[in-house]
C-alpha cells in the first residue's frame with residue numbers, strides 16, 4: 035500500500051473531504067469520494083494492524099485492535115458488554131465478516147416510520163450489491179467443521195430453517211482468528227479491500243489520530259480538531275479544513291463526537307443493539323472448535339426477531355466466557371475440547387443512549403431492556419437449548435451466573451415465556467446502531483434521509499448510527515450500503531452547491 039498510514043507532522047491540513055473513522059462506514063465513503071477524484075483525509079483513532087503482524091495471542095489482539103481492550107459495557111440492569119474495533123478498518127478487522135442484507139419488510143417499515151426518501155428495498159439493492167462485491171460475500175468452501183454441523187443438525191432435527199452464511203472472504207484458510215485480525219488477509223476487511231485502493235488514489239490516512247471536536251460556524255463544519263502523537267510520543271495537534279466532513283466513528287463515538295461539537299438534537303438518544311445470550315454446550319465427542327471455523331450456519335427460522343448462531347472459540351476466549359462464573363463453571367476448562375459456544379440474539383424494543391463525559395475518552399452508554407425483551411431472551415435461550423440437545427449435547431449451560439445447567443431437553447423450558455433473572459443474566463452485544471436515525475420525521479430523526487446533520491450544510495453521518503433500528507441480522511452490509519448512498523448524495527449535493535455559487539458569481 036503506497037504512502038499509507040503516515041504519521042502526522044503537519045498541524046494544518048486541507049482537503050476536499052475529511053472522513054472520521056476508517057471502519058465499514060468510513061472506508062465505504064472513501065471509496066466513493068476517491069473514485070470521484072476528491073482529495074480526502076481520513077483520521078482514525080486506532081493503529082494499523084496488517085495481516086503480517088496480526089497478533090498470535092488473544093490478549094495482544096484485544097489490546098491492538100479492540101476498543102479499550104474489549105472491556106466496554108452499557109450501563110443498565112444487567113450491564114451489557116459490547117465490543118467495537120479500534121484500528122484501521124474498525125470493526126471489520128475483528129468481525130466474523132458474515133454478510134447479510136436487512137429484511138425487505140423492515141426496510142419498508144423504516145422508510146414509512148422515519149419518512150426516509152428513496153429507501154425502498156429496490157433502491158437500496160444496488161448499494162447492497164456494491165457492498166457484497168467489495169468484500170466478495172460468498173460461501174466458504176471446504177468442510178466447515180463440527181461446530182457448524184452441530185448447529186445444522188440441531189436446527190434441522192427440530193424442523194427449523196437453517197441457513198449457510200456468506201462471508202466477506204477470499205480463500206479462507208480456517209485459521210479461526212477472525213476476531214484477532216486475519217493473519218492470511220483472507221478476510222475481506224476494509225484494510226484489505228477498500229482502504230488500500232483509496233490510499234492508492236491519493237487519500238491521506240492518519241492512524242492513531244483521534245478527533246476531539248468539529249467546529250461549526252454559520253451552519254457549516256469548518257475545522258476538524260484532532261490530536262495524534264509524533265514518533266517520540268509528543269502530542270501533535272491537528273486542524274483539518276475540508277468542504278465535506280463525514281463522521282463515521284461508529285454508533286457510539288459518532289454521537290459522542292457530535293455532542294462534543296454542540297450538536298445534540300436527537301443525537302445519541304436512540305441506541306439500539308442486539309442483546310445476545312450465550313450458552314456453552316458440552317458433548318460426549320470432541321468438538322475441537324478451536325481447530326474449526328466458527329459456526330457458519332445460523333438458525334434463521336425466527337429471523338429477524340431472533341437468531342441463533344455460534345461464536346468464535348479459542349481456549350482463551352472460552353476461558354474468558356467461563357470467567358463470568360468461574361466458581362461454578364471453571365472446571366469446564368478441562369473439557370474444553372468437548373465444548374461449543376452458541377448464542378441467541380434478539381431484536382429488542384428497548385432503547386439506550388450515548389453521552390460524552392468531560393475529560394474521559396469513552397462516553398457513557400446506557401441500555402434499558404423492555405419487558406418484552408426479557409421474554410424474547412427467555413424464548414431464544416430456550417430455543418438454543420433445544421437445538422443443542424437435538425444435536426446430542428450432554429449438558430447445556432446458559433450464561434446465567436449460578437445456574438447449574440441443563441442435562442436433559444425437558445429442563446430447557448425453564449424460561450419459556452418467563453423473564454430471565456435480571457441480576458444474574460450475562461448479556462453481550464457486538465452490534466450497535468441507530469444513534470443518528472435518518473429521515474424527514476423531524477421529531478425522530480437526527481439527520482436527513484441522506485445522512486446530513488440537520489442545520490449543518492456539509493456535515494454527514496455514515497456508519498452504524500444510521501441504521502434506523504436493530505436489523506436482526508449482521509449489520510456490516512447495511513452499514514456499507516448506507517455509507518455508499520450517503521457519499522453519493524453528498525457528492526451530488528456539493529456539485530449542486532458549487533453550480534449555485536458559480537451562477538451567483
Ligand SMILES: Cc1cc2nc3c(=O)[nH]c(=O)nc-3n(C[C@H](O)[C@H](O)[C@H](O)COP(=O)(O)OP(=O)(O)OC[C@H]3O[C@@H](n4cnc5c(N)ncnc54)[C@H](O)[C@@H]3O)c2cc1C
Nearest residue numbers: 055057059079124125129130131132245497498508509510
Ligand atoms: C467481534 C465482532 C464480530 C462481528 N461480526 C460481524 C459479522 O460477522 N458481520 C457483520 O455484518 N458485522 C459484524 N460485527 C459488527 C460490525 O463489525 C460493525 O457493525 C461495523 O464494523 C460497524 O461499522 P461502523 O463504520 O459503524 O464502525 P466501526 O467499524 O467501528 O468504525 C469506526 C471507526 O472509527 C474510529 N473512531 C471512533 N472514534 C473516533 C474519533 N473520535 N476519531 C477518530 N476515529 C474514531 C474507531 O476507532 C473505528 O475504527 C461484528 C463486530 C464485532 C466487534
